[in-house]
Amino acid sequence: MPVASARPIALTVAERHLLKKAAWGRKTENRARLRARIVILAARGRSHASIAVETGVHVDTVRTWRGRFAEGGLPALADRKRSGRPACFTPVQVAEAKALACQLPAETGVPLARWSCPEPAAELTARGVTDSISASTVRRWLRQDAIRPWQYRSWIFIRDPDFRAKAQRVLDLYACTYEGEPLGADEYVISSDEKTSIQARCRCHPSLAPGQARAMRVNHEYGRGGALAYLADDDVHQAKVFGRCEATTGIVPFMALVEQVMAQEPYAGAKRVFWIVDNGSSHRGKTSIDRLAARFPNALLVHTPVHASWLNQVEIFFSVVPRKVVTPNDFTDLDQVRDRLRRFEDRYNATAQPFQWKFTTSDLDDLLARLDGHTLTDRHQ
Known part of the structure; x- marks a missing residue:
């Protein structure tokens, strides 16, 4: 059975600049860096096998991202939308978790000054809202609405009549x-x-003066x-x-x-x-x-x-x-x-x-x- 030849890759100046930035950027995700390197090496005429050896991935991975870029360009290097696994929690349970976080612990009878994510998770389980739930799940829900019950700010009402x-x-x-x-x-x-x-x-x-790669030191x-x-x-x-x-x-x-x-x-x-x-x-x-x-x-x-x-x-x-x-x-x-x-x-x-x-x-x-x-x-x- 004949083997499909490698798809030729030709980069524009703009594409090359963005790919290099992604491939060697300090804040680039590892998967985005890997895909950018594969495309850059492919544009240099390298074979699937040599790219796989240099990047440390399987040949099929190189073939996949090389083909996607050839068909769709830079946007094709992003993850495709996936349905994901079925939701484990209902919207009502999510709403109850957020409502709990927006209450003072003292109002619910919990002897705490403020919530952190493990406590609402335990309280939801104790109330029978969920069978079990992790603190990271509660944290993800609260992050959606920027709810941070572990933080607080002090304030004072104006009481001067003038x-x-x-x-x-x-x-x-x-x-x-x-x-x-x-x-x-x-x-x-x-x-x-x-x-x-x-x-x-x-x-x-005595205090020590700062030096190269060293902050001032105070006893x-x-x-x-x-x-x-x-x-x-x-x-x-x-x-x-x-x-x-x-x-x-x-x-x-x-x-x-x-x-x-x-x-x-x-x-x-x-x-x-x-x-x-x-x-x-x-x-x-x-x-x-x-x-x-x-x-x-x-x-x-x-x-x-x-x-x-x-x-x-x-x-x-x-x-x-x-x-x-x-x-x-x-x-x-x-x-x-x-x-x-x-x-x-x-x-x-x-x-x-x-x-x-x-x-x-x-x-x-x-x-x-x-x-x-x-x-x-x-x-x-």
């Missing part, structure tokens, strides 16, 4: 406006806050050298930071920071200096407003809404400090911490630019509308 008014006042100041009037050239906006408990941890062995054991509070102000529009280190936070340290800023120009002679602060105990309530106004008549204290310190721009600077300055923490004493923070301020101020604040009053209205929608949904449930 949230919008307070938030808008802060956002207007960032936009150089106050009570509908533009700020003058002699009016300034200061964002202020405190960062507590910056520790001095003296490592038991796990350390001795405690105390902790301090770092208070900082950020001139929102001038991009200048003023900071000081104190043993703790409180009214006296905060007023010392205000004194440090207001005693120098241009703030001492300014028409108005707006101080944006959160509702921490160092500057909470009307008492703090009166205290600041009595000491500095041109200073106005502006509070962010309760639980909305994210509206305070100095928090962005405080997110930089741990990443750039004190982590990993390896200081012999608190004096070394103070010195590094002071020198970092100088370095930061030398090149700082105002933060590109993009959250506007329109974004605020959208946020409040979404939160109202969630609140109404929760009430109806």
Whole structure:
């Protein structure tokens, strides 16, 4: 019986490029890489036998993929649709599994804080929904609707009755406006806050600098050298930071920071200096407003809404400090911490630019509308 000759393969430039990318791509599936190599070798005029030896597969496999490409081109190298084995579970069972995953375990009487895939599988079996089911099957079902009951996020409802008014006042100041009037050239906006408990941890062995294919190494054991509070102000529009280190936070340290800023120009002679602060105990309530106004008549204290310190721009600077300055923490004493923070301020101020604040009053209205929608949904449930 005559043997069928090998199908000739001629590749276009585009086909050759895609096949090479598949054959030697780092993220290509093994089966796709194998098929691409077979076609590339066939295009070079190689026989079925030699291709089979080089790729480590049977001659029939080479003949199959060479023939498919000759008939259908690149699309023919993909797997054909198959009916697969009959479904073992009904759509109702799948729906019950997803419904269970969307319930808190406590609501079902299970003593767990959250589900992972083995627990819903065991619960479905215990309830008689299925005779048996694997955790991987449950995981595959949940993946279809992006249900991840093992993950969680924290959130908090707005409880400040004047949230919008307070938030808008802060956002207007960032936009150089106050009570509908533009700020003058002699009016300034200061964002202020405190960062507590910056520790001095003296490592038991010196930290090792990074090297080729080696990250910086920091010894796990350390001795405690105390902790301090770092208070900082950020001139929102001038991009200048003023900071000081104190043993703790409180009214006296905060007023010392205000004194440090207001005693120098241009703030001492300014028409108005707006101080944006959160509702921490160092500057909470009307008492703090009166205290600041009595000491500095041109200073106005502006509070962010309760639980909305994210509206305070100095928090962005405080997110930089741990990443750039004190982590990993390896200081012999608190004096070394103070010195590094002071020198970092100088370095930061030398090149700082105002933060590109993009959250506007329109974004605020959208946020409040979404939160109202969630609140109404929760009430109806």
